[in-house]
Amino acid sequence: KQEVTQIPAALSVPEGENLVLNCSFTDSAIYNLQWFRQDPGKGLTSLLLIQSSQREQTSGRLNASLDKSSGRSTLYIAASQPGDSATYLCAVSSSASKIIFGSGTRLSIRP
Amino acid sequence: DAGITQSPRHKVTETGTPVTLRCHQTENHRYMYWYRQDPGHGLRLIHYSYGVKDTDKGEVSDGYSVSRSKTEDFLLTLESATSSQTSVYFCAISGLAGVLADTQYFGPGTRLTVL
Numbered sequence: 001k002q003e004v005t006q007i008p009a010a011l012s013v014p015e016g017e018n019l020v021l022n023c024s025f026t027d028s029a030i031y032n033l034q035w036f037r038q039d040p041g042k043g044l045t046s047l048l049l050i051q052s053s054q055r056e057q058t059s060g061r062l063n064a065s066l067d068k069s070s071g072r073s074t075l076y077i078a079a080s081q082p083g084d085s086a087t088y089l090c091a092v093s094s095s096a097s098k099i100i101f102g103s104g105t106r107l108s109i110r111p
Numbered sequence: 112d113a114g115i116t117q118s119p120r121h122k123v124t125e126t127g128t129p130v131t132l133r134c135h136q137t138e139n140h141r142y143m144y145w146y147r148q149d150p151g152h153g154l155r156l157i158h159y160s161y162g163v164k165d166t167d168k169g170e171v172s173d174g175y176s177v178s179r180s181k182t183e184d185f186l187l188t189l190e191s192a193t194s195s196q197t198s199v200y201f202c203a204i205s206g207l208a209g210v211l212a213d214t215q216y217f218g219p220g221t222r223l224t225v226l
Binding site for chain 1 (some may be wrong): 144151152153154155156169201203213214215216217218219220
């Protein structure tokens, strides 16, 4: 059974720092991995989607990497800003009905 | 943002009553999903649809049914609501090539409280 873990559960850093969020999964037979952002009381916003054949994806200050063999993905945020404060979730898809989400990392950027 | 709306946005109901939540999309995406989000459990897939009248179960489908009679609408029904179904419900869509290769877009959520 696929399990997705995100550590740490919460993270607080000062503005301007570069940071890395981690996502690990137990079954490497995946089709894709997606990173989302969720603001309090809101829905999820897709940040990056990495196909199983890809190693990384970049969007602006965000870079996501995927290492299927080790069951790991990282989300790198450069030059963090207070507006980056949110909960970040990763989700792993192995079929149309098997989409497993991690429990998220709650990120707080201190001005 | 993808054109996804959910209604109602908030609902309080009593145990044993039927409840229907609606998800409406304007993007003509093929796939639609219903999730629930609970503290300590994260997001879990309830049901999904891969076309009109084509639906299948997700991880936590017991006590829920769905219907999709039009591309744009996906309904989630709790036939007899229980307190354990108190949750925030999210609808999502994807469609260029299905979930296996495509980004999921989420609606704003429905907060359901069953007393």
